[in-house]
Amino acid sequence: MNLLLFVFYLKFLYTTLHMANRDKNKKTLLELVKQPENSSCADCGATEPDWASYTLGVFVCLNCSGTHRNLSSISRIKSIRLDFWDDDLVQFMKAHGNGDAKDLYEKFVPVFYYQPQQHDCDVLREQWIRAKYERQEFTEQNKLRAYSSGVYEGVLWKKGKDNGQFLKRKFVLSEQDFSLKYYKEDESKGPKAVISVQTLNATFQPQKIGHAHGLQITYSVEDHTRNLFVYHESGQEIVNWFNAIRATRFAYLKTAFPTASNAELLPWVTRNYLKEGYMEKTGPSHREPFKKRWFILDSLDRKLLYFKTELDAVELGVIFIGTENHGYSVSECMPKATRGNKWKCGMAVETPDRQFIFMCEQERDRKEWMEALKFVISKPMLPQDYTTEANIRRRK
Structure with a gap:
């Protein structure tokens, strides 16, 4: 009986020490991830990363951790909150971190090379991670790329x-x-x-x-x-x-x-478009039937392009978006006479030449389009924008 009690005591002692060590290491990791260099994902910049590669010494977000798992010969991943960490692994993370990894794996990234952010598509983030750690494309200054x-x-x-x-x-x-x-x-x-x-x-x-x-x-x-x-x-x-x-x-x-x-x-090297999506559009007199069109707002060129469908090769038309001082504005509206429209959330874009009426499917869509257009309207015009505006007006 005494032997059984002794074995039970040893198991209890081991569990207690194990839990205490687990809590201590978890606390250390949570303190490490609060440091400025570790407080965002080493690969995409997402805030408050919850995962870490204990072979590379980097803190990463959930999305990027998935790619790291596919690099098992290079990167081994653990949750800093849910998994148990041995003392030596915690010491490794303390000795390294995102800053050291950046100095090594991103030392010679070409200035033009696109470094993906949190909301970029999967293939960009995956290939950025593979380029850094698997192919080590940026560790040598004159490496052939x-x-x-x-x-x-x-x-x-x-x-x-x-x-x-x-x-x-x-x-x-x-x-x-x-x-x-x-x-x-x-x-x-x-x-x-x-x-x-x-x-x-x-x-x-x-x-x-x-x-x-x-x-x-x-x-x-x-x-x-x-x-x-x-x-x-x-x-x-x-x-x-x-x-x-x-x-x-x-x-x-x-x-x-x-x-x-x-x-x-x-x-200006390349850019994502500020807003894309379908809206309904009517003609200059506002008595023409509404037609569904795919719109793209290019904030750098200040162009609102529209196409018949999202996969059309050639635009149907383009609207220049200038500043408020030059007679441009956007507001909610509900046209009195409408034909052919299925959507009810109206929006008017004023230009010096005419008023454009668009209908959005949902109130959320209208809000997003208006916020995007107001952002462009609030930006001061650059010298090349006046040329773009003149060229678009000449096309009318």
Whole structure:
């Protein structure tokens, strides 16, 4: 009986010490993650990361921890709140942290390379993590990177303009003449299109395109906006294309604006659109039937573009969004005479030339559109914006 009591006592003592050690280590980790360098995810910047890689010494968010789990030979993940941490692992985290990892794994990130944020699509975040820790692309200053070689070429699946099918096309991006070319099956006939890098933009659109690696490439032809929708089966390859476009765009901007700083140029390399979605639109007299259109608000170019559908190659029209001092405003409205509209949340955009009436499906949609438009209207106009405004007015 005494032996049984002794064994029970030892088990009780072990459990008590184990729990005390668990609580102590958890407290240490929670203190570490409050330090400024550790208080956001090492990979996407999300606040208050709850996970950590005890082999890399970094604190990461839940979303990024999923990619780390797929790198099991490099990164081992634990929850800092739910899992038990041995003393040696806690000491490793204390000795390292996000700051040390950044100094090592991000030491030579090219200035044009896109570093994903919390709300970016999965493929961007995954390939950023793999580029840092698995391929170690940024640990050496002169490491060969295909996307910064000056020429990038390969095959992408491109959506056809008419039938909507995705077909393989060869693309060639060149820094020498600042162009993007793509070819049909018979390359001997020359490129199907030669696109100037001057107006080129690329943004990931997986939901719109219906593929996890979907990329939308936008450019201008004679002041009209055109879209290409492409994807690649490989996440690494499509992100390489994205960063190759950014590298070429950055080189072009450095040539076009030699006195501008990197910080001034980077927002123009590529950008996500401020707001996208369907609205109903009527004509100039407001007596024409409402028609459903896909709208894109480009806040940098101050353009509200509209298309028949979200996957149209060519715009139907464009509205310049200036400042309040120049006669632009947005407000709620309910037009008196409407035909064809199914949605009831009205919005009026005033310009010096005319009033545009739009109908949104939900009140939330109207609020989001109005906030986005007011944001653009509140921004001061740059010298190039006056040229854009004049070109759009001339098209009317």
